[in-house]
Structures are given as C-alpha cells and as structure tokens.
Amino acid sequence: MQLLNTLYVTLPEAYLHLDNDTLRVEIGRETRLRVPLHHLTGVVTFGHVNLSAPLMHRLAEEAITLTLLDTHGRFKARLEGAQTGNILLRQAQHARAADPTFALSTARACVAGKLKNCRQVLLRGAREAKDESDRQALERGAADLAASLRALPTTENLDALRGTEGEAARQYFACLNHLIRADQRPHFRFEGRTRRPPRDPVNALLSFLYTLITHDCRAACEAAGLDPQLGFLHVVRPGRPALALDLVEEFRPFADRLVLSLINRKQVTPQDFKTYEGGAVLLEGDARRNVSVAYQERKQEAMSHPLFEQTIALGLLPLVQARLMARAIRQETAGYLPFTFR
Incomplete structure (x- = not known):
C-alpha cells in the first residue's frame, strides 16, 4: 500500500536539487540526504530553503506537491502540476x-x-x-x-x-x-x-x-x-x-x-x-x-x-x-x- 510519503526540510539554507531521478539535499555543498522521487508524494520546506528550477519542474511533472512554509510553519505558497482527476x-x-x-x-x-x-x-x-x-x-x-x-x-x-x-x-x-x-x-x-x-x-x-x-x-x-x-x-x-x-x-x-x-x-x-x-x-x-x-x-x-x-x-x-x-x-x-x- 502506498504511504503518503512527505519530505520535510527544516534545515536553514539547505539546497534541494535534481540528481537524475533523485532529490538531493545539500548543506554547504555537503550532501545530507538523497531520496528517490518515486518514494515521494510531497515536499514541504520551512524558511530559507533553496530549490533548483529543474527540480521544481520535475516535481510538477511527477505530481509531487511542493509546499513552502515560512520559518514558523505558516503557509506561503504551493506548487503543483497540471490539474488532474476525474x-x-x-x-x-x-x-x-x-x-x-x-x-x-x-x-x-x-x-x-x-x-x-x-x-x-x-x-x-x-x-x-x-x-x-x-x-x-x-x-x-x-x-x-x-x-x-x-x-x-x-x-x-x-x-x-x-x-x-x-x-x-x-x-x-x-x-x-x-x-x-x-x-x-x-x-x-x-x-x-x-x-x-x-x-x-x-x-x-x-x-x-x-x-x-x-x-x-x-x-x-x-x-x-x-x-x-x-x-x-x-x-x-x-x-x-x-x-x-x-x-x-x-x-x-x-x-x-x-x-x-x-x-x-x-x-x-x-x-x-x-x-x-x-x-x-x-x-x-x-x-x-x-x-x-x-x-x-x-x-x-x-x-x-x-x-x-x-x-x-x-x-x-x-x-x-x-x-x-x-x-x-x-x-x-x-x-x-x-x-x-x-
């Protein structure tokens, strides 16, 4: 059964980018985490987190929702792909x-x-x-x-x-x-x-x-x-x-x-x-x-x-x-x- 897997990124100044079919999280050029995209249904970031444009495009293509929250957890924005559903x-x-x-x-x-x-x-x-x-x-x-x-x-x-x-x-x-x-x-x-x-x-x-x-x-x-x-x-x-x-x-x-x-x-x-x-x-x-x-x-x-x-x-x-x-x-x-x- 598919679990609603969501990646929460709370590290300040983290950089998220696309690495083939994997989301990579880096801090100061040091890789902290790699997550295959097919394991994700959502990404939530807190505060000053940087994302690459190719990653955002790929998340939208894969119907992986990106939610941006401010440092204190208040909603700021949401990125999602083309509207789907019946x-x-x-x-x-x-x-x-x-x-x-x-x-x-x-x-x-x-x-x-x-x-x-x-x-x-x-x-x-x-x-x-x-x-x-x-x-x-x-x-x-x-x-x-x-x-x-x-x-x-x-x-x-x-x-x-x-x-x-x-x-x-x-x-x-x-x-x-x-x-x-x-x-x-x-x-x-x-x-x-x-x-x-x-x-x-x-x-x-x-x-x-x-x-x-x-x-x-x-x-x-x-x-x-x-x-x-x-x-x-x-x-x-x-x-x-x-x-x-x-x-x-x-x-x-x-x-x-x-x-x-x-x-x-x-x-x-x-x-x-x-x-x-x-x-x-x-x-x-x-x-x-x-x-x-x-x-x-x-x-x-x-x-x-x-x-x-x-x-x-x-x-x-x-x-x-x-x-x-x-x-x-x-x-x-x-x-x-x-x-x-x-």
Missing part, C-alpha cells in the same frame, strides 16, 4: 455542495468524527489520570462531548452545526490542561485555543501539527480526484482548501495526542519556543525538525479502521477517507463515514 467526480462534487441536504449530512459526519475522537482522548486521559480532580474534569468533559454528539442530528442548518461544533471544541480544549503532567503544567499551561498567532507553547505545537495534517489531507483530496477547495463544513473562500479542512477535523485529535506525548515525555522544552513582539509564541530551530520527525514516525503506526478487517497505517488514513468521501459524493454509499478510533 472531471465527472468534480462535477458531482459541485452538485452535492449545492445540495443543502447532502452538504449538511456530510458536514455533520465530519463534526461527529471529530467529537468522537476528541471524546476518546478525554476518556483515555481519565482512565490514566493519577489525580482524582483531573479524572473528574476529564469525565465531565467527555460527558459534555457526548451531549454535543446527541445534539448533532437536530441541527437544522450549517450555521447551527458550526455553532454546536464551536461550543464542543471550547469545552474540549478547556479540559486539555488536565492531560498535561502536573510537573509540566508550569511550563506548558494551556488555557484555551489561540491562533493567528498562537499565544503559548501548546498552541504553537497544535498550530504546527495542524498545518502538517492539512498538507496531507489536501494531497489526499487531490489523489482521490477531488477539488480540495470545495467543502461542505468549511465556508468556501478564495485560496482556502475547504474540503481538506473538512477531512482535517477528524484527525485533529491525533495531533492533540501527539502534542501531549511530546510534552509529557519531555521531548519538547520551554527553550524550544520563542515569544515575539505582539505575543506570538512559535516553535523554533531544531525543535521544528524534531516535531516533524515525531509526526512522520506517528504516521507509521497502525490503526484499525471501522470499515475494514485490517489495520491501516495512520499516514494512509487521509487517502482512505478522501476515497470514502469520493464514494459518498458519487452516491455509491449512504453517506460519508469518518474515521474514529477507540
């Missing part, structure tokens, strides 16, 4: 997006997947909690998410659904601090989600990993022949990969779990972050590479999919879900089934 599928996608019933049903499924997975994060934390007050707070949070899940079928339109999802997300993030080890809380206290810019180290990690997941989900949409710009839950805006963001929702709890592991295992430290004028807190230097490596390693882990009788690598799940979305759009299934874990 035009009939894209026509069906536009038709389904214009169908209020289908759009609402699909958006509900995306939100349900997210809330179920968030709830599992809290329940797992409650089972492992050593402090009684933490356990009770996490159990209350899980109960609140269960109530939000019960309310989803009664939402009558997308605005109401987004309101329910937003309130559930607020309740979930209010519990996240209880999942951080007590000895780490003075350094990684989390009081709620902040973004654009993140205001504390936990939010900086969340934003960074959400960016990586969005890249994978967008690539998965394109691989399935879907238009990543046209979604159901997220409002369509120029330059916004709305469908990719719809898929991202069910995978956000995976990023949350990785953030918690990195903090609780002391794989990141307060020194890995820098506070900028205006209050922005961002992941710095080698820490970006370490977190990227941890993310790639997590993608190798096997998960049990509710539809299949076999385990699937986490890195493959966005592609599987994009194909399930395509089947729902073609009306080959009763609707979209999000991935949920136990």
Whole structure:
C-alpha cells in the first residue's frame, strides 16, 4: 500500500536539487540526504530553503506537491502540476455542495468524527489520570462531548452545526490542561485555543501539527480526484482548501495526542519556543525538525479502521477517507463515514 510519503526540510539554507531521478539535499555543498522521487508524494520546506528550477519542474511533472512554509510553519505558497482527476467526480462534487441536504449530512459526519475522537482522548486521559480532580474534569468533559454528539442530528442548518461544533471544541480544549503532567503544567499551561498567532507553547505545537495534517489531507483530496477547495463544513473562500479542512477535523485529535506525548515525555522544552513582539509564541530551530520527525514516525503506526478487517497505517488514513468521501459524493454509499478510533 502506498504511504503518503512527505519530505520535510527544516534545515536553514539547505539546497534541494535534481540528481537524475533523485532529490538531493545539500548543506554547504555537503550532501545530507538523497531520496528517490518515486518514494515521494510531497515536499514541504520551512524558511530559507533553496530549490533548483529543474527540480521544481520535475516535481510538477511527477505530481509531487511542493509546499513552502515560512520559518514558523505558516503557509506561503504551493506548487503543483497540471490539474488532474476525474472531471465527472468534480462535477458531482459541485452538485452535492449545492445540495443543502447532502452538504449538511456530510458536514455533520465530519463534526461527529471529530467529537468522537476528541471524546476518546478525554476518556483515555481519565482512565490514566493519577489525580482524582483531573479524572473528574476529564469525565465531565467527555460527558459534555457526548451531549454535543446527541445534539448533532437536530441541527437544522450549517450555521447551527458550526455553532454546536464551536461550543464542543471550547469545552474540549478547556479540559486539555488536565492531560498535561502536573510537573509540566508550569511550563506548558494551556488555557484555551489561540491562533493567528498562537499565544503559548501548546498552541504553537497544535498550530504546527495542524498545518502538517492539512498538507496531507489536501494531497489526499487531490489523489482521490477531488477539488480540495470545495467543502461542505468549511465556508468556501478564495485560496482556502475547504474540503481538506473538512477531512482535517477528524484527525485533529491525533495531533492533540501527539502534542501531549511530546510534552509529557519531555521531548519538547520551554527553550524550544520563542515569544515575539505582539505575543506570538512559535516553535523554533531544531525543535521544528524534531516535531516533524515525531509526526512522520506517528504516521507509521497502525490503526484499525471501522470499515475494514485490517489495520491501516495512520499516514494512509487521509487517502482512505478522501476515497470514502469520493464514494459518498458519487452516491455509491449512504453517506460519508469518518474515521474514529477507540
């Protein structure tokens, strides 16, 4: 099975160029890495990374997406080849997006997947909690998410659904601090989600990993022949990969779990972050590479999919879900089934 292999280049002043059918990474004329192009589906660069024109042309020809992020992981640009995919599928996608019933049903499924997975994060934390007050707070949070899940079928339109999802997300993030080890809380206290810019180290990690997941989900949409710009839950805006963001929702709890592991295992430290004028807190230097490596390693882990009788690598799940979305759009299934874990 093909894994969504992505090369993340975080080394400053790295030079990427084409060497026959291989991508070569050099630092000061010293070769650091060679990767055969047929092993790649995407390349993501951070900050001041140089690329040769022949390499960019070849990446476009091979349908290997190149994503440029700034030093702090914010999206800057994306290079991709000629538009591919089944035009009939894209026509069906536009038709389904214009169908209020289908759009609402699909958006509900995306939100349900997210809330179920968030709830599992809290329940797992409650089972492992050593402090009684933490356990009770996490159990209350899980109960609140269960109530939000019960309310989803009664939402009558997308605005109401987004309101329910937003309130559930607020309740979930209010519990996240209880999942951080007590000895780490003075350094990684989390009081709620902040973004654009993140205001504390936990939010900086969340934003960074959400960016990586969005890249994978967008690539998965394109691989399935879907238009990543046209979604159901997220409002369509120029330059916004709305469908990719719809898929991202069910995978956000995976990023949350990785953030918690990195903090609780002391794989990141307060020194890995820098506070900028205006209050922005961002992941710095080698820490970006370490977190990227941890993310790639997590993608190798096997998960049990509710539809299949076999385990699937986490890195493959966005592609599987994009194909399930395509089947729902073609009306080959009763609707979209999000991935949920136990």
